[in-house]
Amino acid sequence: MESVYEAAGGDAGLVRLARAWHERVLADEVVAHAFRPPLHPHHVERLAAYWAEALGGPTTYSATMGDETEVVRAHSGNGPHGDMDDRAIACFAAALDDVGLEDPVRAVLLAYFTWATRTTMAAYEESADDVPDGLRIPHWSWDGLQPV
Template sequence: MSDETQSLYQLIGHERLQQTVNLFYTSVLKDPLLQPLFGDGHPTHVEHLTAFLAEVFGGPPRYTDELGGFATILKAHRGLNITDEQRARFIELFDLAMVRTGLGNDDTIRMTLNEYLSFGTEVAQINSFATTDAELHPCQEVPRWP
């Protein structure tokens, strides 16, 4: 299989994706702006976020098939009232984790991840303020990102 037909998930690899999510999550729990959204943390969050991102980028659909799918992530975000500052900080900390794991060294991978994070945090932010289903973001499933 050539690089042209490989998914981003295949290019990154599960281990490096999970390592990036782990570094990101550790930094979030220490960050005064984001920690209130995550509380004291949850033992399965790294596994779940890794599975979600793996599915987004062309990996196995484990998040949808085994971990509750989009309804689970929607439920986690509703009522959080995510601010623009928190959204930007989320992307910034993920970007720093990418740099630390070497994903940030590949401009194409970094740009694609940042494009998705911008979209994904927009979905989360809109859904975090929704008081009715009609106010939810139109994306209501785990997206597949190019």
């Protein structure tokens, strides 16, 4: 059986999805403020590489760009933001439609994004300094979260 990464279109498919999601969050009045500069100039490609690794693709992100600790720290220390998370998830669902992904891969990707948004990316609301060193990128498959 192919990986979720492969079913999503590999690197090219995830770049399309990351670009569609990024465009949607920038247009959302609640979520957009989190994406104002200074973003990395290759944010979309880095996001796609992160998703690729999490979904069974190459380890490009952790080998050349960063680790889970860095990603979680970037999303931490902003207090509770449930409404923003809900809207980011809605933007992701719409982006899945924008790029034409259908079930079963659509459902798996939405479950992954929802889980990541509500758990790992929201785990350290008080301070990014609370995020421990050495976190590894979680892996997600057709069956959900996998042990790393």
